[in-house]
Amino acid sequence: xxxxxxxxxxxxxxxxxxxxxxxxxxxxxxxxxxxxxxxxxxxxxxxxxxxxxxxxxxxxxxxxxxxxxxxxxxxxxxxxxxxxxxxxxxxxxxxxxxxxxxxxxxxxxxxxxxxxxxxxxxxxxxxxxxxxxxxxxxxxxxxxxxxxxxxxxxxxxxxxxxxxxxxxxxxxxxxxxxxxxxxxxxxxxxxxxxxxxxxxxxxxxxxxxxxxxxxxxxxxxxxxxxxxxxxxxxxxxxxxxxxxxxxxxxxxxxxxxxxxxxxxxxxxxxxxxxxxxxxxxxxxxxxxxxxxxxxxxxxxxxxxxxxxxxxxxxxxxxxxxxxxxxxxxxxxxxxxxxx
Numbered sequence: 001x002x003x004x005x006x007x008x009x010x011x012x013x014x015x016x017x018x019x020x021x022x023x024x025x026x027x028x029x030x031x032x033x034x035x036x037x038x039x040x041x042x043x044x045x046x047x048x049x050x051x052x053x054x055x056x057x058x059x060x061x062x063x064x065x066x067x068x069x070x071x072x073x074x075x076x077x078x079x080x081x082x083x084x085x086x087x088x089x090x091x092x093x094x095x096x097x098x099x100x101x102x103x104x105x106x107x108x109x110x111x112x113x114x115x116x117x118x119x120x121x122x123x124x125x126x127x128x129x130x131x132x133x134x135x136x137x138x139x140x141x142x143x144x145x146x147x148x149x150x151x152x153x154x155x156x157x158x159x160x161x162x163x164x165x166x167x168x169x170x171x172x173x174x175x176x177x178x179x180x181x182x183x184x185x186x187x188x189x190x191x192x193x194x195x196x197x198x199x200x201x202x203x204x205x206x207x208x209x210x211x212x213x214x215x216x217x218x219x220x221x222x223x224x225x226x227x228x229x230x231x232x233x234x235x236x237x238x239x240x241x242x243x244x245x246x247x248x249x250x251x252x253x254x255x256x257x258x259x260x261x262x263x264x265x266x267x268x269x270x271x272x273x274x275x276x277x278x279x280x281x282x283x284x285x286x287x288x289x290x291x292x293x294x295x296x297x298x299x300x301x302x303x304x305x306x307x308x309x310x311x312x313x314x315x316x317x318x319x320x321x322x323x324x325x326x327x328x329x330x331x332x333x334x335x336x337x338x339x
Contacts, residue, residue, distance in 0.1 A: 001167065001169065002166070003164070003165045003168055005173055006171070006172050008173060008175070009175070014132075018129075018136050022136040025133075026044065026137060028043070028049060028050040029168075029169035030053045031043075032171045032172065034130060034157070034173075035130045036200075037098045037179045037181060037183050038155055039146040039154040039159065039177065040069065040125075041144060041145070041147075042133075044140075045110060046139060051113055053168075054142060060144065061149070063116075065114055066114075067123055068123075068140040068142055069124070069130065069140065069143050070123075072124065075138075076091075078140075079106060079140055080106055081105070086188070086193065090186075090209060091124075098126070098182075098183040099201045101121065101122055102188055102189060103119060103189065104119055105119055109140055128174075146168075152238060152301040152333070153298050155180050155298050156176050156177075159299075179200040179294065180296060181325050182197065182199055183199045184199030184206075192212055195213060197219065197328070198219065199322075200322060202324065203215065204320075204321060238305060240304065240309055240312060241311050241335040242301070242314060242330075242333050243312070243334060243337070243338055244314050244315075244337045245315060246338065246339045249277035249278060252313070253277075255313060259310075259311060265311075267282050267304040267313070268284065268313055269297075269315065270285065270315035271285070271317075272285045282307065290318075293326060297329065316337075
């Protein structure tokens with residue numbers, strides 16, 4: 001299969017590119033496109049054969065549900081049987097945006113989107129290219145991250161192309177994404193909503209709008225049948241072992257030197273502030289703020305795929321705000337935590 005790539009920097013041709021990509025989706029093929037979180041691999045969520053092509057391209061287990069992407073609240077309402085009042089408040093506050101709602105499915109979307117559950121995850125992405133495409137295609141688009149299953153999610157079109165070239169029909173290149181981590185997923189089938197996957201909309205953000213919000217224990221233990229993507233299986237892993245180090249810069253430096261004495265080539269992922277405290281020649285600096293760290297995390301994990309390293313050691317981050325999502329992704333990607 002030849003993967004067609006459309007560059008959305010060509011403003012004069014953008015609308016024709018969107019129409020062409022929408023036509024390919026309507027014909028039951030797969031197209032990758034940017035959202036504000038990561039690039040998604042899209043297919044018609046109402047067409048089970050089209051959705052199967054997502055699983056085939058990614059090598060993704062089919063008991064892992066997908067998220068349906070839509071352009072408007074009205075399109076979201078078409079896919080579900082009911083919407084609690086607090087969801088209306090969350091949509092008004094955070095949609096379009098990196099927030100996925102788990103709601104009772106009315107069966108319009110294919111069963112391999114919902115993994116046989118009676119619920120469906122739906123979100124309205126906050127990216128101009130994604131919204132243009134979704135409005136043009138006018139069908140719900142199932143779209144997990146556009147990468148080989150289990151590997152770091154893609155935040156640039158090149159990431160997608162490197163993973164899936166020849167496996168998918170098209171790739172809409174809309175430049176780098178913003179948030180850099182997948183959406184927050186919240187179960188809205190109960191009186192008190194439950195976070196199933198942390199992301200760019202934090203628990204604190206949600207509670208500022210609707211009050212008390214719970215956190216599913218599956219975020220920690222990963223047990224049971226997943227109601228949301230990211231709750232089961234190892235995710236986001238780079239090509240070499242990833243260790244999380246919980247400690248100060250002195251201990252981190254000692255660990256680097258210990259590994260080097262064993263003739264191990266070490267790559268380091270850390271904040272800019274932490275980097276200046278280390279003496280090492282292969283450091284990927286993730287940024288100053290937690291938002292910058294979230295945005296560049298997957299690029300950092302992919303960076304070391306191109307480097308000759310035997311192990312990646314990453315700084316541990318505070319688990320408040322978006323730090324909870326950062327550490328959730330790191331734990332799912334890591335082989336070990338060292339204190």
